[in-house]
Amino acid sequence: MLEEVHVSLPADAEAIAALKLGSVVYLDGVVYTARERVYQRVLNEGHSLPQGLGEISNVNFHCSPAAAVKDDGTYEIGGVTATASFRFSKYLADWLDLSGTKIIIGKGGMPGDDYQHVLAPRGAVYLTTVGYGTGALLGRGVQGVEAVHWLDEFGIAQAMWLFRVKDFGPFLVDSDLQGQSLFAQQGDLVNRKIDDLYTGLKEPALHRYGETKDRTDELI
Amino acid sequence: MISNQSIETASYEIMKKAAIDIPEDYLAGIKSVASRESGELSGFVIKTMINNYQTATEDRRPMCADTGLPRYYVKVGDQAAFEGGFTGIERALRSATARATRDVPLRPNRVHPLWRTEHNNNVGxxxxxxxxxxxxxxxxIDITTVHKGGLFGTDYRMLFPGDGVDGIKRFLLDTLISFGKRGLCCQPAIIGVGLGGSKDTCMQLGKQAACLRMVGNRNPDPKIAQLELELMELGNSIGMGAMGFVGSSMVVDLHIEVGHTHTGGLPMSVHTFCLSSRRATARLHSDGSVAYRTDPKWFTPYHRRETIDWDQLSRGEAHA
Structure with a gap:
C-alpha cells in the first residue's frame, strides 16, 4: 500500500521535507494555476505578481481548468487536469525565487537536473497528478474560486486561477528535497528491458536525422 | 425530416456524454488490463482512474479537464431526409460545440496557431x-464526437515494403516507448495503427482506428486481426504501465486500418487515444427520432470500400 498524506496550505518547510517519493498526497487550502502566459507576463514583461499571492498560496498548479464564466459573473469549475510541466522548465528558477512557491503540481514531472539544481535548493518539491485524467476527482476537490487574474487577456486556459481546495488529490510525490525523482527511478527500471524488445528486428531501410538512437534517453 | 435544430440538440448531447461518461467497452477493457497489472504504482493509477470515471458520472463533470480538440464524424445515409443542406448540418455542429463548451463546461482549447488568440468556445x-x-x-444520419488530446502519442513514418512486420513492430515500440515515458500519452489506451494510403490518409486511418472502433472489435481480415493481437501483446510486454511506471498496462486494445498504397511504400501512423477514451454517437432518423450509443459503427463494409464494385471495375465496365 502506498502511504497517504494530507498537507495544509500554504505548506510549511516541515511538511514538505516529510514528503517521500511515491507517497499519495491530498491538499487543503489554496492553490494557484500559472503556465506560459503568466510566466511570460511576470518574468519577461516585468509585471507584478497579484498582491499577497505568497501569503495565500505557495502551490503552483500547471493546469488549465474546464471552466466557464456564468451570466451572473460567477465561475463554474468542471474538470481540473494538469498540463505537461517540462515545457515550463526555463521559467522555474526565477518563478520560485519571485513567488516563494514550494510545491509544483503538474503532469509528467520535470527533468532530474531541475530537481537537483532548481527545486531542491529552493526547498521545493514536485507532485504529479495521477493518470493525468483525474479531472472529475480534482474538480470535486475545488470548493471555490478565490480570485482569477488576467482572465480577459489570457482566456480561461491561460489565466491565473486561485482555487480554494479540500481533500484535493490524489497526487504522487515525484521529487523530494534531496532532488530525487520517482519518474527517473521508474524509468531506469523500465529502460533495463528495452534493448531486448528490439532484438531480432531488422534495422529500418531509411533512418531519420535528429533522432536519438539511445532509447534510455530522456526526451523531455 | 431531420431539422437543423434536432442536429444541434443531439450534437450538444453527445458533446456532454463524451466528456462525462466513460464508454462501457473501454471501462471493461481497462478493468481487464488492471486485473493483470502487478506494478504497485501503475495499479494505483488505474484504480484512481476508475474512481475518477465514477466521480465524473455522479457529479456530471468532465472526466478530464483537457477536453481535447472536440470534433465530429458524420455518416449520412443515402435516404436521409434533412433540411438546410450540408452546410446547415455544419452550422448546427459549430453551434453545438460552442454551446457545450460553455455549458458542460469543456476547456476552450482551440487557439489560432500563430497568434494564440481564441474565441473561448472551441470554434475557429x-x-x-x-x-x-x-x-x-x-x-x-450518425453523428459521432471524439474528444482526444492532441500533444503526445501520435507519430508517422514512411516505412518500405522490405521493412515489413519487423519495421511495423519497431516503429510501434519507438512510439509507445517515447510517448509512454512519464505517461505523456496517458496510457493505458486504445492504440490505432494506420497502414498504407497516402501520408494524409494514413494519419486519418490510424486516428479513426484509435477513436472509432470498440474495445474487442477486430479487423475483418483475419490476418490483420491476428497482427492486431500480436502488436497489442508486444505493447503490453514493454514493461511499462500507467504513467510510465513499471508495469504491463500499456495497450487496452489495438486496431489496424489499412488502405491501398503506393507500390514502393509502407506508410504507418500510430495514435494513442487516452485513459478517458471519449466518444459518443447519436443516430437521427428521418422520422425525427434520436438514439444515443457509444459505438460509432464507423467502419462499415461500404466505408472500407471492401470489394465494392470490384468485379464490375475489374471487367472495365462503367458504372450503370
Missing part, C-alpha cells in the same frame, strides 16, 4: 473538424 478556423462519409440503404 477549420475547427471543429467535420469528417463526412456516406452509407447506402440508410435513412439516418
Amino acid at each position: 478556423i477549420n475547427a471543429p473538424e467535420i469528417e463526412w462519409t456516406f452509407e447506402p440503404d440508410a435513412d439516418w
